[in-house]
Amino acid sequence: MSKTIIVSNRLPVRIAKENDEYQLKVSEGGLATGLGSIYKQGDNVWIGWAGLDVDKGDEAEITNKLKQENLCPVYLDPEEIQNYYEGFSNETLWPIFHYMSTYAQYEQVYWDYYQSVNEKFKKVVLEIAEPGDIIWIHDYQLLLLPQMIREALPNTTIGFFQHIPFPSYELFRLIPWRAELLNGMLGSDLIGFHTYDDVRHFTSSATRVLPIQTTANVIHKDDRNITIDAFPMGIDAKKFNDLTHTEAVLQEKEVYNQIIGDTKIILSIDRLDYSKGIIQRLLAFDKVLSENPDYIEKISMHMIVVPSRDNIPQYRDLRDDIDKLVGNINSRYRTPSWHPIHYFYRSFPIETLSGLYSRADICLVTPMRDGMNLVSKEYIASKTDETGVLILSEMAGASKELIEAIIVNPNNLGEMYRAIVQALEMPEEEKISRMKNLRETVMKFDINHWVKIFMDQLAAVKNHEKSRRAKHVNSDLRHQFKEALNSSKKRVFFLDYDGTLVNFKGNPLEAKPDAELYQIIDDLNKDEKNHIVIISGRKYETLGEWFGHLPIDLIAEHGAWKKFDGGVWKETPNLSDKWKQTVRPMLESYSDRTAGSFIEEKRFSLAWHYRKVEKGLGDLRANELISNMRYLTREKGLQLLPGNKVVEIKNSEINKGKAALAYVYGKGFDFIMAMGDDHTDEDIFESLPEKAITIKVGSSVSEAKFYLRSVDETRALLQHISS
Incomplete structure (x- = not known):
């Protein structure tokens, strides 16, 4: 029975050693919650880094503990963690993907480790994966993994989701290994992002870096179609909604009310990162106080910054800048009984956060660039009284969904200032109206909905791809075609020329018909029931020179010119070439x-x-x-x-499909065969009646029902039919 394999950089648990024994603590993140509905079922499994440097002697114990929870660890040593994770993932990809290119480091050693760790993940996947399994890979640490798995398991179903933004081409092209990263991602069947902007950026980068073709949001590569789509991620909305009614959270709110009283709370919660716009937020709050002294002692900002990578210089500098700015604002505006900013540089239990969400009058979420930003959705889900105002950066993916929030440009200090004042002065009726609509969105499009629509889309994409992969014309099909031919009374063969009847040449005029091709056409023509139509994009003069002496019909330049029954060439009327x-x-x-x-x-x-x-x-x-x-x-x-x-x-009025359909109309053909090799022939395959035998040459990805691998196979089939 097939299973689903989830692969991410980290497992959804934290492993800690207590009293000489390893303990597993379940993570409270949205991804862990949402995917819990998948990986905990049956034989499904989640693969990821165990999250700590483990002694070789302890690996078996940890592996067994994790196996009981449907988890499978990947063990990384300190050098791998330093170069693959801290290095390439967070010092090369993270700044580029968040439009902070000046922070990016392009170290060869980082790239070497990134490749080798992705290989390590691949080996663990291949130890578990079986035919028919679904593999869902997550995030920027594993961009190479889809193609690595594809090479080992060509027919497996692979989905990939990126949880951070994808940058525009002008940023992405800065990465020295850009082609390798794109090729890695394109090993997937379905690639998901949070927003349509990310879809566009990825598709643009792929087409400008790689020799591939696209149609809308589908990329054509290596005889495969890869779908790129947007799937805005949700949260465990019910969990945050219900938390507000628990005893622990109600006690937290009561403590806040006793300490703060009627003071309006502006809430800010972030991980320490230069992409979060924390400094800009503080400057906007400073402007609110300086230009509106009436707000002193009536509002306060509660700022939680969760420590992150503060051993890295730019993160350490950011932390110091935040400390200084908070101290500066507090020293200028505080009174004996009031502090403008309550600043906490640490993490808090979810009950404390829930109490803050529920009590806060305004939530300020203004990242400079963010994939989705789930804090905004957690705040909304926690506002069960339908009050409160969300101020949200237009640079966060969530802004595309949460349109009832006050949307701001985090680079515009004046706009941020005005948004805070607007939120503070907003009438109660408007607050409730906005929040009600926001809650409907968040509660409906939750984490479970996100998981479902991605997995449903992955299944649909794979099924569509399978249906498009036309059957290869083997000996059994050749026999069926011959039987259908023998039982018919009036037949037509639509034959493309270049790539179908002859191979391509560097100079198109050198791709002349050879003696074998003339013989094949002659053999088909011996049966008076057969009608041969060469339908090509070639100039009509060229087709006339090569085939005009034969008793066959010719359609040139995709249908612009026609020569039937040995007559003269006629052009399609009312066409202009002034363009x-x-x-x-x-x-x-x-x-x-x-x-x-x-x-x-x-x-x-x-x-x-x-x-x-x-x-x-x-x-x-x-x-x-x-x-x-x-x-x-x-x-x-x-x-x-x-x-x-x-x-x-x-x-646009001209195409092979229209020409072929016009040719067969009203003529009573009971056997129709069409063969072609490129995009222009897809029009024929789509236009002809369902009973037609349509064959794509050189590719199995087509609207045609069947496919042949080469010109040689095309000729062999025609020879078999005419024999």
Whole structure:
């Protein structure tokens, strides 16, 4: 029976040694809670770092304890932790992904360890994984792992979710190992982010760094389709909602009320990190007090900063700056009975946090950049009385969902100041209205909903991919095709040319028909029931020169020209080519800076060929061209066709599918076979009747029902059918 394997940097437990015995303490994070519904079931398992440096002699004891909880440890030594985790993960990826590029360190030793630790995770996964298992990998510490597993288990189902932002291309390109990281992630079937912005940034980076193609949010790579989508993460909303009614939390609130009285609380909770915008928050609060002296002794900020990596210079400096600024503000505004800021540099139990959430009048969540930010959702879930105001940074992923919050730019001190004043002065009715809507969102889209929609989407993506992977035409299928042919009375064969009947050449004019191809067509033509149609993107003059003397029908330039029953060439009426005046200069600019590329002009299309271009460079240029041309072609009613080493622009009224459908209409064909190799042939596969035998050449990912691996297999099938 298949199982689900969750893989993350850390296990959802903390391991501590007490009285010479290892104890497991369950983490209270949202991810651990949400995925608990998965990893605790049946044979499912969660793989991750055990969280401490363990003596070799103790590994067996810890492994057995964890196994009882459906957990499997990965053991890392101090050097691996220092270079893979503290180094590459947190000193290279973290600052780049949070738009703090000046803090990034590009050490080769960090990268070497990052690769080796991802390999270590892979080995643990492969010891457990079996055919049919689902593997869900989490976060930036394991970006290489999906492809590593894919290489070992090509058909397995792999999902990946990133919990921090994905930067724009201009930031991501700074990483020396950017291509390796992208290739690692693209080993997945489904890649999830918190926001659509992250989806766009990832897709843009992938297409500009790698020789791949995209359609909407689907990336095509190595005969596979990878879906990129947004899944905003929720929290265990019920848990935070219910906590507010527990005795422990009610006592916490009572203590706060006795100490604080009617003072309005502005709450700030963060881990120590330069991405959280803590300094900017303090400056905004300082401005509130300096410009509104009436608020003195009536409001106070409760700031909790959870210690994090303060052995690193920039974190230590940030902590010192916070200390100084808090001290400065307190010294200038405090009175004998009142402190403006209550600052705590430590963590608190969840009951204490719940009491603070419940009591706080305002929650200030203003990171400079954040993947989601769950503090904002925890605050909302804790406001069971539907009061309170959330001030939220537009740079946090949560801002895309929590639109009833006061949304601010954390870089704009004046806007932050005005938001705090607005929250303090907001009428009670408005507070309740906003909070009610926020709570509906948070309670509905909770952590369990997030897990469900990701897993459902992963299953749907994999099923769709399987359905698209057309069956390879083996001997049994060849026999079935021959039987269907023999029992039919009127047949048509739609045959693409380049990549289907002949292999590609560096110079397209060199890809002429050979004697074997002419013989195949001649053998098919011997049966008067057969109608042969060569349907190609080639110029009509070229097809006429090569096949005009044969008793077959020709459709050239994707349907712009037709030659039937030995007659003359006829063009599709009412087509214009005036658009070429605008498009051609753009194509010429790409040819000028891409050695080996050239432009082919047809009556109603332009094609930019890059078969002779250095491997990889041509694909990158093609992706750039497609990206830059997309809006122009849409505006002018044109269609962009990425093909095999070619990008073609043509009138959108023309496509092979329309031409093929028009050809068969009303003619009573009871046997239809269509064969093609690239994107332009997908139109044929989609347009023809369900009974048609559609075959993709060179790829199994297609709308076609079947596939062949090569031109040689195509010819062999046609020879078998005609024999």
